Each structure stands twice: as structure tokens, then as C-alpha cells.
Amino acid sequence: MLDFGIKDILDILLVGMLLYYIYRMMKSSGTLSLFYGVLLFIVVWIISSEILDMRLTGTILDKFMSIGLIVLVIIFQDQIKRFLIDIGSHGRWRHLRRLFHRDDADAEKIHSQIMAVVYACISMSKSKTGALICVQRKVPLTDYEKTGDIIDADINVRLIENIFFKNSPLHDGAMIISSHRIMSVGCILPVSHDMNIPKSLGLRHRAALGLSQVTDAVCVIVSEETGNISVASDGSLQVKVKATELEHILSAALTASPD
Secondary structure (H helix, E strand, O other): OOOOOHHHHHHHHHHHHHHHHHHHHHHHOOOHHHHHHHHHHHHHHHHHHHHOOOHHHHHHHHHHHHHHHHHHHHHOHHHHHHHHHHHHOOHHHHHHHHHHOOOHHHHHHHHHHHHHHHHHHHHHHHOOOOEEEEEOOOOOOHHHHOOOEEEEEOOOHHHHHHHOOOOOOOOOOEEEEEOOEEEEEEEOOOOOOOOOOOOOOOHHHHHHHHHHHHOOOEEEEEOOOOOOEEEEEOOEEEOOOOHHHHHHHHHHHHHHOOO
């Protein structure tokens, strides 16, 4: 008779939660098929080694597992970094504190920054000025900030529009907003190779989606061809976003960003 107790139930729940979190992370990064492949390999390894006691097959799979873990760490280093940062983030505790202590001055300041980005995007949308604005949340974007020019400036409409003006030398790259400031412009982002992206969308959209797949950043894109506003977050892309929707998305992103 099996000795099945509370400890075993807790063990199963913890493994289930870990697998579910990894599943969500893989889905947002566009590598869900690889997750299924690794999961299937682990199931075959457990059945052959532990249940059926197939020594030869078990030994071969054991060798693959020891090497495979190192390979997976190398391949998914960005996702693993995001996973560990998300676990260790104090953002949830900060939100809990805000329930008991609300600073109206800070809230008003954040709202003015949000509206500055929204108004700038609306203006650039009307003039069909291409733009890519990335807002940092929990995962640091320091490595991507270093690829551009550090300006560390206040968030305001005129500055955003001037940076993405067609004759500006910095308009081709991405703008990164972190710690409620425009930290860097002209930044280079990882390009997504997702085959499901419509061919009508250009490099800005692919770069925005690529960053959202390896970090939790929220990226706003203004199309130079159509003037449409799009948002990339958590590995997915929303197109033709309205001003009210953009305000809501940025409000959630800037509220969750590090102080």
C-alpha cells in the first residue's frame, strides 16, 4: 500500500506550479513546441529508468539529461533570468504597501508621464512618424540601454516627438523608459523570428515582439506606413490600439516598473 500524505500532495502541487509557470514563459517566448519536446523526453526517461527499469535505455537517457540540462541553460538563459527576477521581485509587496499608503503626488506624476507618452503617440500616429517606445517593468533592460545613447531625461511630449522626427539621427532605434525616465534612445533590440507575424508589419514590430518575448517590457509601436499604434507585451502583439487602451496598458506598466 502506498504511503501518500500531505507532503506528497505539496510536492505534486509545487511541481505542477513550476511546470505551469515554465509553460507560460515558453508560450510567451514562442518556444512552446520545444517545451512539449523536453516534457516528452523527461516522461520517456522516467518511464524507462524508474518504472520499466530498462538499464541500457535508462543509461543512455541519463547521459543525454546531464548534457541536455547544460544546453537548455545556454539556450534559455534570457528566460531563466526573467524567471528568477520575477520570483525575487518585490513588486508584489510594493503594490500591497500601496494599498495602505498611497502617495497622491507620485500617482499624479506617473499619470502625467503616461499621458505624455499617449499624446506623443497620437501625434506621431497622425503624422505617420515611426516610433518604438519600450517601458521597463521588473526585468532590467540595462543591456539594451547600452546599445543606444543614454540621455536620462524627463518624459515629455516634445522630447519624444523630436527624437522620433524623421530627420533625427536617433529616430531609427528604440526608446527605453526605465525608473520613470527616458533612459536611452536609438537602442537595438532582439528581433523576433515568429512566423505568425503578418508580413505587413515591419522591423519595429518584430523588434518590439522580440523584446517582449525575452523580457516583461511593454513596447509601443507607431507604424510609419499606416500610422497605427500597436503594443507588444508578454510575447503577444496588439494592433490598432486606441488611445484609451494605450493609456490603460501604460498605466499598468509604469505602475509595475521599478522605482
